[in-house]
Amino acid sequence: MDIEELRQRLEFEPQSLPLSASQLAKCQIDFDKVDLALAWQESQPHHYILTPSDPLYPPLLQQISDAPLVLFVKGLVTPLVMPSIAIVGSRNASRGGLDMAAELAYHLASQGFVITSGMATGIDGAAHKAALAANGSTMAVLGSGVERIYPKRHQQLYHDIIQSGCVISEFWPQIGTLCG
Numbered sequence: 001m002d003i004e005e006l007r008q009r010l011e012f013e014p015q016s017l018p019l020s021a022s023q024l025a026k027c028q029i030d031f032d033k034v035d036l037a038l039a040w041q042e043s044q045p046h047h048y049i050l051t052p053s054d055p056l057y058p059p060l061l062q063q064i065s066d067a068p069l070v071l072f073v074k075g076l077v078t079p080l081v082m083p084s085i086a087i088v089g090s091r092n093a094s095r096g097g098l099d100m101a102a103e104l105a106y107h108l109a110s111q112g113f114v115i116t117s118g119m120a121t122g123i124d125g126a127a128h129k130a131a132l133a134a135n136g137s138t139m140a141v142l143g144s145g146v147e148r149i150y151p152k153r154h155q156q157l158y159h160d161i162i163q164s165g166c167v168i169s170e171f172w173p174q175i176g177t178l179c180g
Contacts, residue, residue: 048073068170074146075166079137084114089123102130109136138165145175
């Protein structure tokens, strides 16, 4: 189902959606917001909005009970369905921790795994940078919208990730960070 069909069903046939009664009850649609999201998607070729019925929606994410009903993706979408390993850790990691995360990410990315992390300072950033150094793919799952770069010092990393992977969020693109 594409986004326009989803919009039509939400407005006119909500019972036809693959949602439980409790999920439908929580759906209060702000169509102005929907229009903004669609405009965002259409503004650039590498902007995507995914729903659980989309074949590119991460399959393991579909298995959790409160999976996001919408994902915003900026960058390449193919890493979403490739084998992935998450590397996350302390923002105030030791030098040894940073080196270990980077070495692990580098070797896994070299073997074709997508490295998934949160783009935070510390272990997350080290993992993303190492995956990129290995000419691998990496995904950043953000605690903000995909148009908000946090931390600010990761601006270059953000742009590098989008070139060989993607940034992804369940939050609307312009929403600021929920942490820090």
